[in-house]
Amino acid sequence: MLWFSLLVLIPLTAVIVTASGNGWVEFWRAVTNEQTAAAIQLTVGTAFLVTLVNIVMGTMIAWVLVRDERFFGKRALEVLIDIPFALPTIVAGLVLLSLYGPDSPLGVNIANTRVAVFLAFLFVTLPFVVRTVQPVLTELDREAEEAAASLGASRFTIFRRIILPSLTPAIAAGAALSFARGVSEYGSLVLLSGNLPMRTEVTSVRILSSIENDNLESAAAVAAVLLAISFVVIVAVDVIQRRVVRRG
Amino acid sequence: MSIEIKNVAKRFGGFVALDDVSVSIPSGQLTALLGPSGGGKSTLLRIIAGLERADSGRVEIEGLDATDLPPQKRNVGFVFQHYAAFKHLSVHRNVAFGLEIRKRPKAEIRSRVEELLALVHLEQFADRLPSQLSGGQRQRMALARALAVQPTVLLLDEPFGALDAKVRKELREWLRRLHDEVHVTTVFVTHDQEEALEVADEIVVINEGRVEQIGSPDDLYDQPANDFVMRFLGPVTQLGDRLVRPHDLQIHTGAPDPADVTGRITRITRIGFEIRAEITTSDQIVTVTLTRNEFLSLNVEAGSTVQVRVAPQIHAGSATGNRSEILRAT
Ligand SMILES: Nc1ncnc2c1ncn2[C@@H]1O[C@H](COP(=O)(O)OP(=O)(O)OP(=O)(O)O)[C@@H](O)[C@H]1O
Numbered sequence: 360m361l362w363f364s365l366l367v368l369i370p371l372t373a374v375i376v377t378a379s380g381n382g383w384v385e386f387w388r389a390v391t392n393e394q395t396a397a398a399i400q401l402t403v404g405t406a407f408l409v410t411l412v413n414i415v416m417g418t419m420i421a422w423v424l425v426r427d428e429r430f431f432g433k434r435a436l437e438v439l440i441d442i443p444f445a446l447p448t449i450v451a452g453l454v455l456l457s458l459y460g461p462d463s464p465l466g467v468n469i470a471n472t473r474v475a476v477f478l479a480f481l482f483v484t485l486p487f488v489v490r491t492v493q494p495v496l497t498e499l500d501r502e503a504e505e506a507a508a509s510l511g512a513s514r515f516t517i518f519r520r521i522i523l524p525s526l527t528p529a530i531a532a533g534a535a536l537s538f539a540r541g542v543s544e545y546g547s548l549v550l551l552s553g554n555l556p557m558r559t560e561v562t563s564v565r566i567l568s569s570i571e572n573d574n575l576e577s578a579a580a581v582a583a584v585l586l587a588i589s590f591v592v593i594v595a596v597d598v599i600q601r602r603v604v605r606r607g
Numbered sequence: 608m609s610i611e612i613k614n615v616a617k618r619f620g621g622f623v624a625l626d627d628v629s630v631s632i633p634s635g636q637l638t639a640l641l642g643p644s645g646g647g648k649s650t651l652l653r654i655i656a657g658l659e660r661a662d663s664g665r666v667e668i669e670g671l672d673a674t675d676l677p678p679q680k681r682n683v684g685f686v687f688q689h690y691a692a693f694k695h696l697s698v699h700r701n702v703a704f705g706l707e708i709r710k711r712p713k714a715e716i717r718s719r720v721e722e723l724l725a726l727v728h729l730e731q732f733a734d735r736l737p738s739q740l741s742g743g744q745r746q747r748m749a750l751a752r753a754l755a756v757q758p759t760v761l762l763l764d765e766p767f768g769a770l771d772a773k774v775r776k777e778l779r780e781w782l783r784r785l786h787d788e789v790h791v792t793t794v795f796v797t798h799d800q801e802e803a804l805e806v807a808d809e810i811v812v813i814n815e816g817r818v819e820q821i822g823s824p825d826d827l828y829d830q831p832a833n834d835f836v837m838r839f840l841g842p843v844t845q846l847g848d849r850l851v852r853p854h855d856l857q858i859h860t861g862a863p864d865p866a867d868v869t870g871r872i873t874r875i876t877r878i879g880f881e882i883r884a885e886i887t888t889s890d891q892i893v894t895v896t897l898t899r900n901e902f903l904s905l906n907v908e909a910g911s912t913v914q915v916r917v918a919p920q921i922h923a924g925s926a927t928g929n930r931s932e933i934l935r936a937t
């Protein structure tokens with residue numbers, strides 16, 4: 360508990376104390392500042408969308424990795440999945456810029472657009488759901504599925520009623536991680552997104568520029584809002600997860 | 608006949624798990640598939656359930672050709688050694704699963720599940736999760752779940768294999784009584800010959816992917832088709848070139864008869880009411896078991912010289928293992 364306090368609670372409290380240093384009115388002004396609000400909206404919205412994509416794609420990729428015996432690119436995929444983890448984010452940003460920037464060899468230029476933010480988020484959060492679901496899927500009791508089949512359950516019913524409830528806690532954990540990572544992402548998108556105020560500027564960039572302008576309170580205020588949102592999302596994920604498991 | 612298995616073969620890669628197996632399983636009876644580990648019992652049971660596909664041969668269930676039917680359409684109840692419980696569902700909902708799939712009315716499901724839970728003595732555990740049950744209770748839940756859909760046949764793959772010896776014994780007696788109540792055609796796999804002899808109406812002995820013998824427990828025990836069955840179903844010892852059960856041998860201290868073999872008692876072990884005597888003859892060590900009273904009336908001890916012979920009217924195989932006498936059961 361002490362360890363947890365030192366590591367998590369004290370810095371969090373410090374952020375909130377700093378945020379409220381100038382009083383409620385200043386706090387409110389800081390977070391409702393047009394540019395800040397736009398950044399928060401973009402960041403949270405995109406992180407949310409990316410998390411949804413990850414829930415579906417991540418589960419599917421994990422499924423292929425564990426269950427598809429004939430899939431022959433499996434080894435390669437195993438390695439590829441971890442690249443976003445292994446790569447320093449700024450290097451990831453560089454890779455994305457050279458692939459999808461103005462000099463794209465693929466002829467796809469998404470520099471300075473919101474798509475760039477989406478893509479960068481997607482890239483860095485890809486492994487979370489895959490890597491949380493995969494071990495659970497490996498450990499699943501195949502015989503329970505066979506039992507369900509001989510009780511008359513179709514493949515789809517088996518997936519929905521037997522497999523999915525077992526995977527849901529893992530999917531939820533992966534989704535929460537992926538959302539949190541998305542909200543805090545900086546390195547991989549600064550280069551490609553162009554950080555255009557009101558359009559492609561995300562909160563981490565916004566916080567940094569506040570700090571550069573010596574406006575520590577404003578930065579802390581934005582951070583506090585993000586904190587609150589992340590907290591709500593994690594709690595919501597947990598509630599949904601429990602419901603899915605219980606319904607079976 | 609309730610289940611007809613005709614010339615079924617199954618390979619896993621180059622390994623032959625089942626080699627041209629044909630078995631008829633009668634309706635309403637409790638049949639045991641008995642054999643050593645790796646013999647192909649589970650494979651055969653899974654082929655009946657449709658969980659595995661035979662490479663060749665046919666499977667009929669109640670006159671219906673089920674060879675190409677998926678497990679969903681076979682209406683068999685399957686019970687696994689490791690319970691295969693739906694871990695996130697309560698005991699009640701585990702049992703209700705098959706009925707929910709069949710979209711039965713809620714009230715009907717509820718009353719049927721309650722009836723089944725009573726049958727397996729789990730009424731008070733309806734709201735628990737499987738993880739909150741003991742192994743024996745979990746297996747009874749699995750049995751209730753399989754029975755819920757009123758299967759044509761009930762298949763159990765070493766249902767008590769994961770339980771300790773005492774619970775196992777209780778449960779197999781209970782299964783026998785349950786079967787006398789429910790009367791569904793039941794096939795259960797075991798590699799415990801005592802379990803098969805005690806519970807089954809009929810036993811199918813399977814070894815290395817082949818059927819060695821089919822018959823009632825008495826048939827198998829008293830008239831084993833070959834040495835393998837003889838050895839597998841109970842203790843054996845060798846006297847001269849004959850393979851016999853140790854309790855089918857007699858000892859006496861009188862004058863030697865032409866049929867007798869002379870030997871010296873080299874070891875006496877007492878196991879409860881049973882005495883096991885090891886007798887060393889000129890070329891063999893023979894084991895004889897007899898009751899305590901028989902033994903006491905002989906008035907012998909380690910070192911005594913005795914005559915050994917096979918009790919009259921006892922089947923004994925030839926110890927050279929003449930394979931040609933194997934009854935190819937169909
Ligand atoms: N899915 C599989 N892939 C490869 N080999 C298999 C598979 N299933 C079974 N086998 C092999 O087939 C043989 C028969 O297996 P099976 O499970 O039917 O034996 P069993 O009689 O049930 O044995 P046990 O009493 O140990 O359960 C074994 O040698 C096993 O290794």
Ligand SMILES: [Mg+2]
Pocket residue numbers: 648649650764765796
């Ligand atoms: Mg087996």
